[in-house]
Structures are given as C-alpha cells and as structure tokens.
Amino acid sequence: MNSVSFTRRSRLDGTILCRRWIQYPDYAAWQRQWLSGERLQSQAQYWRDTLSGAPARLALPTDRARPAQQSFAGASGLLSSMRI
Numbered sequence: 072m073n074s075v076s077f078t079r080r081s082r083l084d085g086t087i088l089c090r091r092w093i094q095y096p097d098y099a100a101w102q103r104q105w106l107s108g109e110r111l112q113s114q115a116q117y118w119r120d121t122l123s124g125a126p127a128r129l130a131l132p133t134d135r136a137r138p139a140q141q142s143f144a145g146a147s148g149l150l151s152s153m154r155i
Contacts, residue, residue: 106114
C-alpha cells in the first residue's frame with residue numbers, strides 16, 4: 072500500500088494508524104550484521120549436523136516424467152460463499 076492510500080484510508084476510517092519506522096532493508100542489514108562471524112559458523116554447523124542423515128533426493132510424485140502432451144483438463148465444482 073503506498074503512502075497516499077495509507078493516509079487516505081486512515082483518514083476515511085477515522086482511525087489513527089502508526090507507520091512502521093523500521094523497514095525490511097533495515098531488518099535485513101541488522102540480520103546480516105548479527106549473523107556473522109562465530110554465530111554464523113555455529114548456525115551453519117548446527118544445520119550440517121541436523122541434516123546430516125537426510126536423504127540427498129526425495130522420491131516425490133512430482134519427480135515423475137511429464138506427459139508428452141500437456142493437458143489443461145481439470146475438475147469443476149460449485150463454490151458457495153460463506154458469511155462469517
């Protein structure tokens with residue numbers, strides 16, 4: 072939501088909305104600085120140990136070959152609206 076619609080909506084609703092002063096780039100910079108050095112090495116080692124017995128590849132149904140001719144056939148159904 073851009074700042075114009077944010078301001079307009081808060082005025083129309085009669086509510087006072089507080090802006091968040093910390094944006095995602097601020098959080099990402101903090102996290103990058105926090106997760107460095109010894110802490111990064113510790114976390115990396117934890118995940119290496121935790122995932123050491125995990126299979127390298129999972130045999131999921133999506134691993135099957137795709138059909139030669141793609142089909143967009145699908146099921147249809149009736150949707151009803153629910154009021155809460």
